[in-house]
Amino acid sequence: MVSFESVKAKAITDRYVVWEDVQLFLEHTPVKIKSTLVGRSVQGRPIELWTLGKGPIKILMWSQMHGNESTTTKATMDFVNFLLGTSPLAETIKVSCTFQIIPMLNPDGAVAYTRVNANGVDLNRDAQALTQPESGILRKVYDTFGPDYCFNLHDQRTIFNVGETSLPATVSFLAPAHDEARTVSKTRALSMKLVVAMNRELQALIPGQVGRYDDAFNPNCVGDTFQMLHTPTVLFEAGHFPGDYAREHTRKYIWHALLSGVKAIAYGELSGYTQEAYHNIPENGKRFVDILIQNIAVLNTDYKKDEAMGVLFKEVLQDRKIVFEPHVEKIGKLDQYYGHERYNCLNDKDLTLLRANMKLMKLL
Structure with a gap:
């Protein structure tokens, strides 16, 4: 079995990933990848399409249509490294499938580290x-390639928990709706089964840390549109793993999801999964803050007894690095919230640690 570490694109790390990083990866692959310039962004940056494999099943993937969502781009590089290998699994997949991959759809947004493109437009709307231009490029690639499956690759915020649990949604999926009634067509059922196959793999690695997105229909979203066009489409969301703000752990789990999903397609295994199991994956909640500080009245009597402070990080680009700046999101009882990091001001040890953190003390 191929290990993640053996295929990880180690030169691409952290959260700030731009086109030059992807280009450097492409230049150093041991096997030349067929790369086609399919257009340019608003600011003239190249948007390239990679083609791998020679099989009859066509799979289209695109990443970083939101410029500040880079985890799946890293995982895509890792997956490409796997495909370039000679393991029996890689060889079987390449004989069964043809992949077209847009590794970075929004290179302008990647440079600015923004969700939107250079015109301020959310490409996923x-x-x-x-x-x-970026939206038109993706649609032209879709129309020309005629994929049998689409993988829409994203990052999600740290706020999401799984169901009613205190576990973070490290990976989330969605089989997008294709109509207002959210009916289950033949192709949407395939999307659901594909998610179930990937969830089965991930539950062995991060039990309880896989969530499901709300499937409210929005025809302006790419996934819903492609589902309307009868192509099984899956939305991937790379989320938070404890202590992993660089999302280096999360990229591994996205890689596992990609590999297990493609394997299920290539080996014709989807019929062994049920769409009912898709609905058994808990829906995401929004009950996390990055830092939860309880009993804040101990440090500031302006607050009421038992009140807590919920702190979220703003991701700020500084010198090609992402800096996580804390800001106050909520103040109140907050009994229903969880914190990726927690302090209780009634605890002497926590109080000492908190007082040593000048950024947090300024918020109080």
């Missing part, structure tokens, strides 16, 4: 109007 532009699937119908196609007002932006």
Whole structure:
């Protein structure tokens, strides 16, 4: 079995990933990848399409359509490294499948570390109007390739928990709806079964840390649009793993998801999964803050007894690095919230640690 560490693109790390990083990866692959310039961004940066494999099953993947969502781009590089290998599994997949991959759809947003493109447009809300060059490029690739499956690769915020639990949603999935009634067509059922196959793999690695997104229909979203066009599509969301703000652990689990999903497709295993099992994956909640500080009245009597402070990080680009700046998100009882990091001001040890953290003390 191929290990993640053996295929990890080690030169691409942390959260700030731009086109030059992807290009450097491409230049140093041991096997030349077929790369085609399919267009340019608003600011003229290249958008390239990679083609791998020679099989009859066509799979289209795209990453970083939101410029500040880079984890799946890293995982895509890791997956490409796997495909370039000669393991029996890689060889079987390449004989069964042809992949077209847009590793970075929004290179301008990646440079600015913003969700939107250089015109301030969310590309994942532009699937119908196609007002932006990047949106048109993706749609043209889709129409030309005619994929059998689509993988829509994203990051999600640290706020998400799984169901009613205190576990973070490290990976989340969605089989997008194709109509307002959220009916289950043949192709949407395949999307659900594909998610179930990937969830089965991940539960062995991060039990309880896989969530499911709400499937409210939005035809302006790319996944919903492609589902409307009868292509099984899955939304991938790379989330938080404890202590992993660089999302280096999360990229590993996205890689496992990609590999297990593609394997299930290549080996014709999807019929062995049920769409009912998709609905058994807990839906995401929004009950996390990055830092939860309880009993804050101990440090500041302006607050009421038993009140807590919920702190979220703002991701700020500084000198090509992402800096996590804390800001106050909520103040109140907050009994229903969890913290990735927690302090209780009634605990002497926590109080000592908190007082040593000048950024947090300024918030109090």
